Amino acid sequence: MPRTLVKDALNATGPMEVILLQGWVRTRRDAKAFSFIELNDGSCLKGLQVIVDAALPDYAHITKANTGASVEVRGQLVASKGAGQKWEVVAEKFTVLGEADATYPLQKKGHSLEFLREIAHLRPRSNLFGAVFRVRSRLAYAVHQYFQAKGFYYVHTPIITASDAEGAGNLFRVTALDPSNPPKDATGAVDYAQDFFGKKTFLTVSGQLESEIFATALSNVYTFGPTFRAENSHTSRHAAEFWMIEPEVAFCDLHGDMDLAEEFVKYLIRDAKEHCAADLEFFSKFVDKELLARLDFVLERPFQRCSYTEAVEILTKSGKRWEHPVAWGDNLQSEHERFLTEEHFKCPVTVYNYPRAIKAFYMRLTDGDAPDRQTVAAMDLLVPGIGEIIGGSQREERLDQLKEGMTFHHLDEKAYWWYLDLRRYGSVPHAGFGLGFERMLMFVTGVANIRDVIPFARTPGAAEF
RNA sequence: UGCCCGGUAGCUCAGUGGUAGAGCAGGUGACUGUUAAUCACUUGGUCGAAGGUUCGAUCCCUUCCCGGGCAGCCA
Numbered sequence: 001m002p003r004t005l006v007k008d009a010l011n012a013t014g015p016m017e018v019i020l021l022q023g024w025v026r027t028r029r030d031a032k033a034f035s036f037i038e039l040n041d042g043s044c045l046k047g048l049q050v051i052v053d054a055a056l057p058d059y060a061h062i063t064k065a066n067t068g069a070s071v072e073v074r075g076q077l078v079a080s081k082g083a084g085q086k087w088e089v090v091a092e093k094f095t096v097l098g099e100a101d102a103t104y105p106l107q108k109k110g111h112s113l114e115f116l117r118e119i120a121h122l123r124p125r126s127n128l129f130g131a132v133f134r135v136r137s138r139l140a141y142a143v144h145q146y147f148q149a150k151g152f153y154y155v156h157t158p159i160i161t162a163s164d165a166e167g168a169g170n171l172f173r174v175t176a177l178d179p180s181n182p183p184k185d186a187t188g189a190v191d192y193a194q195d196f197f198g199k200k201t202f203l204t205v206s207g208q209l210e211s212e213i214f215a216t217a218l219s220n221v222y223t224f225g226p227t228f229r230a231e232n233s234h235t236s237r238h239a240a241e242f243w244m245i246e247p248e249v250a251f252c253d254l255h256g257d258m259d260l261a262e263e264f265v266k267y268l269i270r271d272a273k274e275h276c277a278a279d280l281e282f283f284s285k286f287v288d289k290e291l292l293a294r295l296d297f298v299l300e301r302p303f304q305r306c307s308y309t310e311a312v313e314i315l316t317k318s319g320k321r322w323e324h325p326v327a328w329g330d331n332l333q334s335e336h337e338r339f340l341t342e343e344h345f346k347c348p349v350t351v352y353n354y355p356r357a358i359k360a361f362y363m364r365l366t367d368g369d370a371p372d373r374q375t376v377a378a379m380d381l382l383v384p385g386i387g388e389i390i391g392g393s394q395r396e397e398r399l400d401q402l403k404e405g406m407t408f409h410h411l412d413e414k415a416y417w418w419y420l421d422l423r424r425y426g427s428v429p430h431a432g433f434g435l436g437f438e439r440m441l442m443f444v445t446g447v448a449n450i451r452d453v454i455p456f457a458r459t460p461g462a463a464e465f
Numbered sequence: 466u467g468c469c470c471g472g473u474a475g476c477u478c479a480g481u482g483g484u485a486g487a488g489c490a491g492g493u494g495a496c497u498g499u500u501a502a503u504c505a506c507u508u509g510g511u512c513g514a515a516g517g518u519u520c521g522a523u524c525c526c527u528u529c530c531c532g533g534g535c536a537g538c539c540a
Contacts, residue, residue: 027502031498036500036502051498082498085500103475105476107476108490109501110476110501114532227540229539231538234466234533234535235536235538236534237539238539238540324536334535388540433540434539436540440540461531
């Protein structure tokens with residue numbers, strides 16, 4: 001007999017004569033003549049109440065059906081006599097498949113997130129993490145739906161890369177050399193020419209440069225994959241391994257890029273609201289009371305846009321005392337970004353046209369800037385509570401300007417010969433951005449720590465599981 | 466990497482210079498169409514580790530380990 005998921009049983013339109021359920025016991029309440037079991041199989045947040053009558057031959061096993069035990073129930077789906085649920089199952093056959101003794105760490109009470117992180121192999125069985133990872137799955141799907149429906153092609157950019165100077169943080173080295181006895185060259189340095197790839201290689205920090213190759217062939221492309229940064233970051237919004245979505249669009253300028261970013265973010269929020277309503281309600285109740293109101297608010301209005309120069313003016317005139325002074329040419333600090341999105345605009349803000357010196361070499365030089373206020377067509381999307389969720393730019397499509405940019409940033413043209421070739425042959429204006437998938441999840445779920453929206457977080461000093 | 470906070474029962478925490486307590490969980494019993502059930506009783510601790518100060522340290526000091534927050538780096 002086929003198994004019925006709890007989700008489908010709860011959505012039943014009428015009683016059912018016989019139904020098979022398999023899942024895990026969340027809690028058991030014993031009465032004199034029968035027991036109540038709350039059965040959860042992860043298919044949805046809610047569990048299904050099972051009634052096991054003491055007259056059943058299987059009732060002897062009921063004491064083994066503790067919180068955490070896996071069980072199988074065959075029985076009748078009937079309208080519940082109790083309040084709190086529409087349907088319940090009256091067991092006819094009840095089997096404990098896998099016991100869980102008193103050492104089972106998940107109790108029928110709230111646990112701290114820190115504790116749950118230490119038991120990352122069991123935390124998906126909790127309400128909160130079940131909900132988080134259902135939303136994560138749904139949004140990953142929505143990413144593909146969004147881009148595929150818009151005619152974007154999905155490109156798999158390499159995980160192992162030889163580009164080591166993209167300016168996006170420290171890289172993890174990939175090597176097959178024996179670390180205790182590496183080959184040396186004439187100068188005594190490690191000879192990577194003898195390594196697996198014949199050169200230094202790293203885990204990717206971004207698929208952007210490669211996706212530009214495909215954008216200048218397939219027009220509209222996106223990547224969605226793991227990204228690695230060997231930064232020693234101890235914050236609630238940084239991980240060493242995270243997933244990033246990077247669309248790259250040919251024949252697109254910075255404004256088209258910002259439009260796309262805004263539409264995409266709103267699409268994901270709308271999709272989660274539509275397909276993960278129960279899970280979002282749970283977050284709204286137990287994680288962040290203002291979550292649903294904030295998501296609605298964000299959906300309803302256009303994101304604010306302001307140039308870096310305007311942002312500096314706003315910050316300067318705010319009358320606020322900044323820990324880090326505000327000056328044109330300096331990077332916006334967290335406190336500045338938070339002020340813009342949380343206090344000044346009180347909504348997501350896209351800041352664009354940043355000073356050239358603080359941005360990457362591949363960003364397009366803005367025409368007509370004063371010589372001492374040179375900017376590039378970069379944009380950051382800032383959201384309340386998290387800060388930067390998207391970073392993007394229009395890419396420099398003009399060969400001479402790109403070369404000049406590389407000189408400006410002290411990069412070696414030779415290492416980027418293929419990247420320059422894209423500007424030599426049929427170059428087109430193009431733009432793209434990177435959305436941190438986990439940061440998006442944090443925004444949608446209200447979960448405040450990035451370690452709690454990724455199944456197995458990799459952070460400095462932590463690679464368990 | 467810098468600054469700050471924390472580590473006491475399985476979990477969440479309180480506490481004191483004289484070697485410890487609560488709630489929940491676990492166990493036993495009672496009771497109940499219950500629903501984080503309820504009530505009674507009960508088991509349970511090298512107070513993160515190592516040094517030091519002290520007659521005596523879980524408490525004070527130092528170092529280390531671990532967790533967390535903020536900043537920088539960014540997504």
